[in-house]
Amino acid sequence: MSLQDEMLRIARDAGGALRTREHRERVVKEFCRCLRERNIQTRHVGDIKVRLIKTYIDHLRERGLGQRTLQNTMAALRTVLTAAGRGPFAEHRELSNAALGLSGASRDGTHEAIDDAHYQEAWAQVLQLDPTGGVAAVMALQRKLGLRALEALRPRADTLTRWEQEALKDGAIHVIEGTKGGRPRKQSVIDQEGALESIRHAQQVLTQNNTTYLINGKSGTLKSAYDRYHRILRKAGLRGARASHGLRYAWADQAMAFYRARGYRLRETLALVAQDLGHGDGRGRYVAQVYYGRRREGA
Secondary structure, eight states, X not given: OOHHHHHHHHHHXXXXXXXXXXXXXXXXXXXXXXXXXXXXXXXXXXXXXXXXXXXXXXXXXXXXXXXXXXXXXXXXXXXXXXXXXXXXXHTOGGGSTTTTTOTTOOOOOSOOOOOHHHHHHHHHHHHHHOTTSHHHHHHHHHHHHOOXXXXXXXXXXXXXXXXXXXXXXXXXXXXXXXXXXXXXXXXXXXOHHHHHHHHHHHHHHHHHHTOSSSOOOTTSSHHHHHHHHHHHHXXXXXXXXXXXXXXXXXXXXXXXXXXXXXXXXXXXXXXHHHHHXXXXXXXXXXXXXXXXXXXXXXX
């Protein structure tokens, strides 16, 4: 078994959400490729030395990768090393972010909230690029319900029916499938009309296309559907700072105004938005920095 095969097996067994596992596996492949290109013939995880990690980080830094990206890369490597039984090595003082020169990166969000004008423009382009309407339906669920892309891809007809009933009666929906870390959550409905419109449109798309899911990728897997969704959105101009996650940022802005208008203090509002987004009520400060950055200073 090669080093890459061994590390990939460990990376998969370490668990986590789908995108977390994919990122971890990508880091492993890049790390092993970096070693091969330098003719470094390390065969087992147990043989990895500090200098090899430093070589890889230097390689990434030469490519111009940002501090947050490098920090996330090291976090992925530490997870694999720890899962392989090398926890003490993963926490070696020479492999700390400070020792590697990776400290001090900002956690301010890298996305922008997609305003209504850009949303409508992108929506029209998406409908042309995907006549099935599935991509536009997922896009609307993200924007009107504040869902992650995977969460908006997963609902079947029965889930959409339940969401419709919950939006009408409870003012909140239960998001169960596709959540980060597999943690179900209760998501507030802050715009009932918009939420119901997006849910009912998604129901119509499933009925018209006679499909189980809103988007079907080439291989029929969730990953291929996810890739197709983002590929079409990029063609419609939603890329970079205005990638699909910007739809969620727009919902977060709307949620902030919704709660503040009802008399909640800023601290309470951030806790409520954090819960809605699936980060937990104790992560209000995180939400303030990532979703709002410096825009909310002094609010």
